[in-house]
Amino acid sequence: MIDIQSQKDEREIPLEKVGIKGLKYPLTVLDKEHKTQNTTVEADLYVNLPVHFKGTHMSRFIEVFHKHHQKLSMPHFLEMLEEIRVSLQAAKAFAKLTFPYFLEKPAPVSGQKAVMSYICTYEGSVEKNGSDIKKTFMVSVEVPVQTVCPCSKAISSRGAHNQRGRVKVTVQCGPFFWIEDLIDKVEKAASIGLYSLLKREDEKYVTEKAYDNPKFVEDIVRDVYLGIKELGDFPFFSVEAENYESIHNHNAFAYTEFKKQE
Amino acid sequence: MIDIQSQKDEREIPLEKVGIKGLKYPLTVLDKEHKTQNTTVEADLYVNLPVHFKGTHMSRFIEVFHKHHQKLSMPHFLEMLEEIRVSLQAAKAFAKLTFPYFLEKPAPVSGQKAVMSYICTYEGSVEKNGSDIKKTFMVSVEVPVQTVCPCSKAISSRGAHNQRGRVKVTVQCGPFFWIEDLIDKVEKAASIGLYSLLKREDEKYVTEKAYDNPKFVEDIVRDVYLGIKELGDFPFFSVEAENYESIHNHNAFAYTEFKKQE
Amino acid sequence: MIDIQSQKDEREIPLEKVGIKGLKYPLTVLDKEHKTQNTTVEADLYVNLPVHFKGTHMSRFIEVFHKHHQKLSMPHFLEMLEEIRVSLQAAKAFAKLTFPYFLEKPAPVSGQKAVMSYICTYEGSVEKNGSDIKKTFMVSVEVPVQTVCPCSKAISSRGAHNQRGRVKVTVQCGPFFWIEDLIDKVEKAASIGLYSLLKREDEKYVTEKAYDNPKFVEDIVRDVYLGIKELGDFPFFSVEAENYESIHNHNAFAYTEFKKQE
Amino acid sequence: MIDIQSQKDEREIPLEKVGIKGLKYPLTVLDKEHKTQNTTVEADLYVNLPVHFKGTHMSRFIEVFHKHHQKLSMPHFLEMLEEIRVSLQAAKAFAKLTFPYFLEKPAPVSGQKAVMSYICTYEGSVEKNGSDIKKTFMVSVEVPVQTVCPCSKAISSRGAHNQRGRVKVTVQCGPFFWIEDLIDKVEKAASIGLYSLLKREDEKYVTEKAYDNPKFVEDIVRDVYLGIKELGDFPFFSVEAENYESIHNHNAFAYTEFKKQE
DSSP, rough: OOOGGGGGSSSSSEEEEEEEEEEEEEEEEEEEEEEEEEEEEEEEEEHHHTBBBOOOTHHHHHHHHHHHHHHHHHHHHHHHHHHHHHHTOOOOEEEEEEEEEEEEEEEETOOOOEEEEEEEEEEEEEEETTTTTEEEEEEEEEEEEEEEEEEHHHOSSSSOEEEEEEEEEESOOOSOOOOOHHHHHHHHHHEEEESSOHHHHHHHHHHHHHHHTTOHHHHHHHHHHHHHHHHHHOEEEEEEEEEOOHHHHHHHEEEEEEOOOO | OOOGSSSOOOOOOOEEEEEEEEEEEEEEEEEEEEOOOOOOEEEEEEEEOOOTTSSSHHHHHHHHHHHHHHOHHHHHHHHHHHHHHHHHOEEEEEEEEEEEEEEEEEEETTEEEEEEEEEEEEEEEEEETTEEEEEEEEEEEEEEEEEHHHHHHHOOOSSSEEEEEEEEEEEEEOOOOOHHHHHHHHHHSSSEEOOSSHHHHHHHHHHHHHHHOOOHHHHHHHHHHHHHHHOHHHHHHEEEEEOSSSSSEEEEEEEEEEEEEE | OOGGGSOOOOOOOEEEEEEEEEEEEEEEEEEEETEEEEEEEEEEEEEEEEEBBOOOEEEEEEEEHHHHOOOHHHHHHHHHHHHHHHHHTOSEEEEEHHHHHEEEOTTTTTOEEEEEEEEEEEEEEEEETTTTTEEEEEEEEEEEEEOOOHHHHHHHHSSOOOOEEEEEEEEESOOOOOOHHHHHHHHSSSSSOOOSSSHHHHHHHHHHHTTOOOOOHHHHHHHHHHHHHOOOOOSSSEEEEEEOSSSSEEEEEEEEEEEOOO | OOOOGGGGOOOOOEEEEEEEEEEEEEEEEEEETTTEEEEEEEEEEEEEEEETSSOOTTTHHHHHHHHHTTOOOOHHHHHHHHHHHHTTTTTTEEEEEEEEEEHHHHHHHOOOOEEEEEEEEEEEEEEEEETTEEEEEEEEHHHHHEOOHHHHHHHHHSSOOEEEEEEEEEEEEEEEEHHHHHHHHHHHHHEOOOOOOOOOOHHHHHHHHHHHOOOHHHHHHHHHHHHHHHHOOOEEEEEEEEESSSSSSSSEEEEEEEEEOO
C-alpha cells in the first residue's frame, strides 16, 4: 500500500510539532504512600517533522504509549519519550500528560479521612543533536485552596470575603521531590488548604485559621516561590494563583517565575 | 437531485427531536433600560420526526433562525418556533437559546458603574394538534452571588467562610416580567449580589452586609422561591443554587420547583 | 457546638435535592474482561430536605461515598444510595456518577490492540414510603462513532462527508447487561466504530466499510433503538446522537426514547 | 481607609503579571463590511508588580476597560493598554481579549447567506523603559474547516475519511490586514471551508471539492504558512491545525511558527 506520509514535500517548511492530542487512557503513576496509584490521563504526543517529509505516522505514538501507560514514573516518562522519538525517526519528541492525582487527607481536628484530587501534568521533550540527547522535564500540580482577602479584612468591621482559588506550580526537574511536597508548599502558603470532608469541629478550625491568615493572590505566589526555593535548587519554576473572587464574577490572578542564571 | 431525507422509513420509530445544536450567532434581544441589547447566542433548534420519514432538512432551521436573530424578543421567539415547525412540516418544534445578558450596575456606595453578565436561556416548544397550537416558553437566568455560611459563622469565634455561587431560576411564561426582575429577586435572596467594579468603600459595604446575612444554598433556594411567588403567578418555576465552597473542592447544591395544580 | 442545619425552618418549602456536586475521586467498577477496572469519577450526591429542616449535613455524603468508592458495582451503587438516605435521615437519596470506562479493542484487520475510552454514568434514586423502598437505576454510556452522510454520498459523484459523532444510550436497569453490550449495539448501528490505533490496512478497511454504510443521526438513533430492544426488556431507554458535522460548525442531533406501558 | 495593597513588601519577589481574568463584557470591534460589529468578550487584564508593593488595585482595570469596550479597534486596544499601565503605575501592562467574530457568508452554489462564527483574540503588551515605550500586539483567529485525509483516499477503493478541524493563526501586527484576510487564507488552505447554511446543490459542491483536495494537518499548516507570507511581512506568526479525526477519538495536531531574523 502506498505510504503517502513518507512522500517528499517541496514546500521547505519544517514543522515544530506533529502528533496526537487528547488521547484518554488509564494510567498508573508512582505514589509516596502506596507505591503506585491508578488514575486516568489525557495525553498529547508530538514529534518535529523535517522539511522533506509530507507527514508523520500517527499510529506509532499510540503503540509506544500503550506499552508504557501502566508504569509511568518520572524516569519512565523520559524513556517513553525517547522511544517515541526513535520510533517516529524524529530529532525531537514532546509529551504532555494531564491526570488527577489523589491523596487521602485527614481533617485537621477530627482526623477523618477522605480523598482530595489535584490536577498534575508531566510535560517534557527529548532532542537528539549528533550523539548528544537533551532532555527537559516539567512537572506541575494545581492545588485548590482558600484565600481570605487582607484588604476586605482590614477595612471591614466584621467578616472578610474569601473564596476558593487554585494555585499552579510548575517545576523543571533537577533535585528529587515528590508531588506531595509541592502540594504541601502550596497549602502552607494559602490562607488554608481544602478538604473533602470536614466535621463541625474541623469547620470551626479552618474558618478561624484562614481568617487569621489573609492572603492576596500576590502573597500566595510569593510565599509559594519561597517554599519552592526551600524545596530544592530547581533550574526553573513558575507559580500562578487564580482566585474565584466571591465579590466579583471575574477572577484575580498573579504569576511569576524563576530561572536560574547559567 | 435525489432527496434522501424524504424517503420512506420502515423502522416504525418516531423521533422526539431532530435538528441542529451549538449554532453560534449574533443576537439582539429586548432590554428594559436601552430597548435592545446586542449579544451572542448558542442555539439548538429541533423538530419531531414522524415515523415514516427517513430524515429532516437541516438547512431550513438556519434559514428561519437567520431571519429572526436581529429581533428576538420573547413574542418573536414563539413566532420563530412556529415558522420552524411549518417550514420543516413537523407537528412540534423546539428551541433553546443560551446567551449572556448584560446590565450596567452601580457599585453600592461609590455608585461607579460597570457591566455585569448573566447567562440567560429561552427554551420553548410549539405543538400542533388538529387546529390547536400548544405553546410553552421557559426563561431562565443564572445569577452569580456571594454566600456566607451560617454554620461557619455560628461556630467560629471570628470570620466565616464564604464563596461565589450561582443561582439559576427558570420560569414558565405567563405573567409579564423582565429578566431584570428575576435577577433582582436572586440578588436579594443571596448574602449579597456581585459587582464587576468595587472601590474600597464598596468592598467594606459588601463584606459587612454579606457577613450580616449568612445563607446556605438551602436558604437561597427557599428565599428565591418566595421572591418568584411575589413576582407573579407563574404556572411553573424552578430554582437551583450551587456554591463553589471555599473550604472544599466540590460544590454544595440545592434545587426545588413549583408546579401549579390545574 | 450549635447545629444550625437542624434548626426548624418556617418557610414551608420542601427541597427536592440538597447535597454535593462535582466531587472527584478514584473509582473501581466491574469489568467483563478483567473483573475490576480502576478509573476516576465525578460524583453528585443528594437527598431531599423536608419542609421543617433548615439544612442538610453535607459531610455525611462524603463519609458514605468514601466507604464505597473501591467497589462500585451496580448492586453496590444502590446499597450506597440507601446508606446515604439513612445517614442523612431523608426519604429520598439520589446519585449521579460520571466516569470514563476503558476497553482494550483490537484494530479490525491488523488486530493490534489499544485502549478506547467511553463516558459512563450511573444515575439512581431510592425513596422510602412507609415500609416500601422504591429504587430506580439508569446506566448510560456515550460512544464515539463515525458517520458517513447518506445525502452527501447519494448526490455527489465522488466522496461523501463524514465526521466524528457521539451516541449516548441510557437504559433503566431491569434485565442483566454489560456496559460492553451497549457499546457493541451502538458501534454496530454507526457507519463504523472508532479505534485508538489503526495501521494502514485497518484505515483502508474502516474507510471503505463506513463509506458502504452511510447513516444520518436519525438512522443511528433508530438502529440503536432496535439494538437495545434485542438486548432486553428494559422498562425505559433513550438514545441520542450528535454529529460534529464536517461541513458545518454546528452539530446535527437526534433523540428518541422508549417507555414501557404499565 | 487603610490601603493594604500599597504597603511595602519585604519578600523581594517581583511578579510578572497581576490582574483580572475572565471578565465577560459586551464588545464593539471594527468590521470590514459593516464598519463595526457587536459581539461579546472574555477579557484578561494584567500589569507587572514591582518588588516593593504588596498588591495591585484590581478595580482600576475595570474602570479603564469599561471606558473602551464600545470601540475596540486594534489601535484603540494599544491605547487602552497604555492607559491601564499608567492607571496602575506599572512598567508593563498586558491584555488578552477573546471574542467570537461573525461574518455573513454565502453558500458556494445557491448563494444563500448565513452567519459564520470565528474565535478571535487580541493579545498585547506595553512596556515603558525610560522614555521608550515598547508595544507588541498579536491577533489570532481560529477557523473551523473540513479536512479529507490524503492517506485514506489513496489507499481506499472508495470514500475517504474526513472531519471537522480547527486552524488557529496568530500574527504579530506589523503590516495592515483584516481578520477577514486571515480567515480567507485558512479556508483556501483547507480541503474546504465550512458554511452555516448549505442547500443540496451546495452540499454536492463542497463534498466533491473537498474530496478532490485532500489535506493532512501537516499540509494545512504549511499551506497557511505560505498564505500568511503572501499577505504581508509579519515579524512573527504561528499556525496550528487540529483535526477531530473521524476514525479516532483523539485528534491529529500540527504546529509551526515563523520568526523574522533581526
